[in-house]
Amino acid sequence: MHALQDRPYFFDEGVRFQCLRCGGCCTGEPGIVYADQDEILPMAEFLDISPELLKERYLNPFQDGFVVREAEDGRCVFFENGCVIYPVRPLQCRTFPFWFSNMRSLFSWKEVCTRCPGIGKGRLYTREEILLSIQASLPIFEVVWEGDSKP
Ligand code: SF4
Numbered sequence: 154m155h156a157l158q159d160r161p162y163f164f165d166e167g168v169r170f171q172c173l174r175c176g177g178c179c180t181g182e183p184g185i186v187y188a189d190q191d192e193i194l195p196m197a198e199f200l201d202i203s204p205e206l207l208k209e210r211y212l213n214p215f216q217d218g219f220v221v222r223e224a225e226d227g228r229c230v231f232f233e234n235g236c237v238i239y240p241v242r243p244l245q246c247r248t249f250p251f252w253f254s255n256m257r258s259l260f261s262w263k264e265v266c267t268r269c270p271g272i273g274k275g276r277l278y279t280r281e282e283i284l285l286s287i288q289a290s291l292p293i294f295e296v297v298w299e300g301d302s303k304p
């Protein structure tokens with residue numbers, strides 16, 4: 154990753170982004186939202202339920218952690234007119250849209266822009282912040298790389 158810090162990117166001037174909580178990336182086609190063990194307690198505390206009940210109601214075991222269940226219509230079970238666990242949503246969700254898969258090329262980025270109305274709105278994320286987000290989210294995708302992912 155360090156060698157990649159020095160090269161130019163299409164996002165060198167930063168990117169504006171603010172999640173509008175439209176649910177576009179939390180609903181629709183099936184995908185994987187991964188949550189690791191460390192993310193369970195904050196989610197349970199936020200919902201004021203036990204970690205055991207959180208797992209029983211909302212999660213399925215996956216690799217060393219969990220995946221968030223989906224409703225029959227494909228939406229994440231935490232989506233109810235917005236993400237009901239937004240402040241403690243999994244790292245995978247917190248780092249969207251600045252994932253390696255989205256930032257790897259301008260072509261990929263333009264495709265994401267067509268799906269997320271929050272891109273171009275809100276505060277400016279700097280090149281450094283975007284690179285940190287890509288780096289932070291990479292381990293998640295090493296776990297779920299084989300699957301699809303949302304948001
Ligand atoms: S599509 Fe973009 S604006 Fe809509 S919920 Fe997802 S991140 Fe937020």
Ligand code: SF4
Binds near residue numbers: 229237238242
């Ligand atoms: S947990 Fe993630 S995918 Fe689920 S509603 Fe919240 S932001 Fe969307």
